[in-house]
Amino acid sequence: MERTRPIGDVLLQVDDISLSFGGVQALSGVSFDIRRHEIRAIIGPNGAGKSSMLNVINGFYHPQQGRITFKGQTRRRMRPHETSSQGIARTFQNIALFRGMSTLDNIMTGRLLKMHRNFLWQALWWGPAEREEIEHREHVERIIDFLEIQSIRKVPVGQLPYGLQKRVELGRALAAEPELLLLDEPMAGMNVEEKEDMCRFILDVNDEFGTTIALIEHDMGVVMDLSDRVVVLDYGRKIADGSPDAVRGDQKVIDAYLGVSH
Amino acid sequence: MGPFIEVVLGGLLAGVLYSLVALGFVLIFKASGVFNFAQGAMVLFAALSLVRLMGDDVGMGHYVGAAAATGLAAGFLVLMGWRRARPQTPMPAQARWTVLIALAALGSALAALHGAKGWSGWVAVPAAAAIMGFLAVAIERLVLRPLVNQEPIILFMSTIGIAFFIDGFAQTIWGSEIYTLDLGIPKDPMFLLESAFEGGILVNQLDIFAAVMAGVLVVVLAVFFQKTRIGRALRAVADDHQAAQSVGIPLNQIWIIVWTVAGFVALAAGIVWGSKLGVQFSIAQVALKALPVLILGGLTSVPGAIIGGLMIGTGEKLAEVYLSPFIGGGIENWFAYVLALFVLLFRPQGLFGERIIERI
Ligand SMILES: Nc1ncnc2c1ncn2[C@@H]1O[C@H](COP(=O)(O)OP(=O)(O)OP(=O)(O)O)[C@@H](O)[C@H]1O
Ligand SMILES: [Mg+2]
Numbered sequence: 001m002e003r004t005r006p007i008g009d010v011l012l013q014v015d016d017i018s019l020s021f022g023g024v025q026a027l028s029g030v031s032f033d034i035r036r037h038e039i040r041a042i043i044g045p046n047g048a049g050k051s052s053m054l055n056v057i058n059g060f061y062h063p064q065q066g067r068i069t070f071k072g073q074t075r076r077r078m079r080p081h082e083t084s085s086q087g088i089a090r091t092f093q094n095i096a097l098f099r100g101m102s103t104l105d106n107i108m109t110g111r112l113l114k115m116h117r118n119f120l121w122q123a124l125w126w127g128p129a130e131r132e133e134i135e136h137r138e139h140v141e142r143i144i145d146f147l148e149i150q151s152i153r154k155v156p157v158g159q160l161p162y163g164l165q166k167r168v169e170l171g172r173a174l175a176a177e178p179e180l181l182l183l184d185e186p187m188a189g190m191n192v193e194e195k196e197d198m199c200r201f202i203l204d205v206n207d208e209f210g211t212t213i214a215l216i217e218h219d220m221g222v223v224m225d226l227s228d229r230v231v232v233l234d235y236g237r238k239i240a241d242g243s244p245d246a247v248r249g250d251q252k253v254i255d256a257y258l259g260v261s262h
Numbered sequence: 263m264g265p266f267i268e269v270v271l272g273g274l275l276a277g278v279l280y281s282l283v284a285l286g287f288v289l290i291f292k293a294s295g296v297f298n299f300a301q302g303a304m305v306l307f308a309a310l311s312l313v314r315l316m317g318d319d320v321g322m323g324h325y326v327g328a329a330a331a332t333g334l335a336a337g338f339l340v341l342m343g344w345r346r347a348r349p350q351t352p353m354p355a356q357a358r359w360t361v362l363i364a365l366a367a368l369g370s371a372l373a374a375l376h377g378a379k380g381w382s383g384w385v386a387v388p389a390a391a392a393i394m395g396f397l398a399v400a401i402e403r404l405v406l407r408p409l410v411n412q413e414p415i416i417l418f419m420s421t422i423g424i425a426f427f428i429d430g431f432a433q434t435i436w437g438s439e440i441y442t443l444d445l446g447i448p449k450d451p452m453f454l455l456e457s458a459f460e461g462g463i464l465v466n467q468l469d470i471f472a473a474v475m476a477g478v479l480v481v482v483l484a485v486f487f488q489k490t491r492i493g494r495a496l497r498a499v500a501d502d503h504q505a506a507q508s509v510g511i512p513l514n515q516i517w518i519i520v521w522t523v524a525g526f527v528a529l530a531a532g533i534v535w536g537s538k539l540g541v542q543f544s545i546a547q548v549a550l551k552a553l554p555v556l557i558l559g560g561l562t563s564v565p566g567a568i569i570g571g572l573m574i575g576t577g578e579k580l581a582e583v584y585l586s587p588f589i590g591g592g593i594e595n596w597f598a599y600v601l602a603l604f605v606l607l608f609r610p611q612g613l614f615g616e617r618i619i620e621r622i
Contacts, residue, residue, distance in 0.1 A: 058508065060504070060507070079507075079512075080504075080507035080508055080510075081507055081510045081511060081512040081513070084507075084508060084509060084510035085510050089508070089509070090508050092504065092505070092508075096502050096504050096505035096508070097501075097502070097505060098497065098498050098501035098502055098505060098506075099501055099502070100497070100501055101497060101498075101501065105494070105497075108494065109494060109495075109498045109506075109509050109511075110509050112491060112494065112495055112498075112509055112510060112511060113509065113510035115491050172505075172509065173508075176509060176510065
């Protein structure tokens with residue numbers, strides 16, 4: 001694949017992360033890194049801990065052990081609104097859109113962080129902000145064009161078909177102009193055509209905006225096509241890490257997917 | 263014609279109070295999807311704090327404590343102002359603590375100097391507002407934050423707990439008798455439109471005051487939620503906590519804001535109710551009257567809350583006056599609920615609520 005932006009230094013370093021829920025060990029001692037401008041796939045069988053990993057990165061879950069270093073800053077725990085102000089945006093495995101709002105409004109919320117920082121203060125005082133609002137609106141319109149969803153701009157997202165909802169969710173994440181974009185199964189439940197569109201959007205985002213992407217996906221074909229490097233999780237442990245081809249040939253990965261017992 | 267208008271007007275003015283309480287419900291429901299059972303208790307707490315600070319038979323500690331809380335609240339405002347004015351040079355943590363502690367100390371010192379005497383309304387109202395702010399912070403910290411991402415029903419149940427707690431707590435620290443609240447709001451009845459009708463229309467000045475206050479409150483809230491980015495953030499939070507967090511909305515700040523505003527609305531309702539009928543435990547029960555208002559107006563609509571309250575107030579009075587000769591008195595007690603049931607049959611989302619269409 002020809003790239004306009006070559007893969008750079010480490011953007012996110014995950015170090016020895018362990019996370020458990022009561023008796024369930026969702027992640028144990030997982031380490032890997034994500035480099036600038038790359039598309040990094042995270043794969044593994046159901047319940048392997050992939051979503052948990054994303055939730056740890058964006059601050060929904062707080063690991064019992066381990067460190068995360070993003071843009072050179074190491075943290076133990078951080079809340080989601082803090083990670084998003086650092087430049088991490090995401091989509092969810094089970095679509096989490098604002099169902100009552102239109103497509104446009106959903107994507108606009110993605111720009112809230114870019115508008116005003118301190119909500120508490122804003123509660124007390126607000127200046128004329130029309131011009132700012134217009135700039136944000138223009139940015140959102142560009143995203144809508146990019147994702148080819150002009151026709152559903154005003155439709156409440158609760159009424160949209162599943163595939164389009166996923167697209168709107170991607171749009172909302174893009175609106176924040178993230179440096180790291182976390183996508184949890186962006187193509188689950190889509191038909192072939194929708195998948196192709198989504199693949200194209202992901203590649204374009206990566207290529208045009210240079211956005212670094214971490215992607216969870218079950219469809220191996222998609223993973224092979226899109227990703228630069230792949231992490232494989234199984235039962236909360238990392239069992240392989242490398243190029244798509246190397247990972248595909250790895251015996252441990254094959255066993256994990258075939259359900260061979262350890 | 264004159265008597266009819268008098269009944270309608272009396273109903274509208276009585277309805278203002280229902281509207282105020284319902285408004286508190288709507289605000290919290292919109293922002294957090296929580297049906298706040300404690301709104302009535304908050305009205306009681308606000309009114310009790312106010313009336314007791316204005317009276318002179320609580321202990322010195324009460325005055326000093328309330329003054330410290332007010333000083334702290336002022337401190338927070340100062341810090342936020344600083345942050346806004348100089349976003350590039352954040353105040354060091356130690357300086358922040360100094361500001362907070364200094365203002366709290368200043369407040370307590372002033373209260374101590376003033377002695378165990380009642381405060382004027384000009385001081386007591388802001389103090390009661392500050393107390394409602396801290397109540398909001400406490401609720402966010404102790405109840406809402408640990409329950410982030412839980413089902414709405416769980417949050418609802420927790421507000422039942424909050425309601426019982428506030429009821430008891432308010433009466434423990436402030437006392438549980440009936441107190442008369444006198445903020446100097448005129449209470450005398452007066453006649454309107456004497457030229458148009460024979461004998462004019464009899465209204466109470468307090469009711470007029472309440473109506474004006476409710477109107478101002480609604481306008482302020484509308485501007486607050488429409489013209490600030492908070493409006494959008496609020497809707498986002500109400501729709502989906504996780505998604506809201508992921509786009510960078512700090513849930514806890516939003517919740518503190520909303521519960522504080524609901525606390526202010528509770529204070530306004532407490533002032534009206536307390537001036538009219540005295541501050542007493544039964545204030546908390548007014549929340550029950552807000553339920554039919556909410557069903558009528560829809561849980562998510564601010565104008566709905568206002569109009570719903572007015573409709574119920576008017577309906578009650580009209581029914582009482584014109585129907586009781588046929589079906590007996592006491593209609594006021596049940597009319598609201600029957601009206602609400604009737605509305606439920608035809609428009610489950612209320613007259614003004616958003617219709618939610620689920621894809622299955
Ligand atoms: N909030 C939670 N509370 C309790 N257990 C959880 C929670 N989140 C995840 N788990 C558990 O952690 C393990 C890993 O779950 P996770 O959702 O990360 O898997 P996954 O790899 O994303 O699977 P899938 O492909 O099905 O999405 C599972 O056993 C799951 O039940
Ligand atoms: Mg998952």
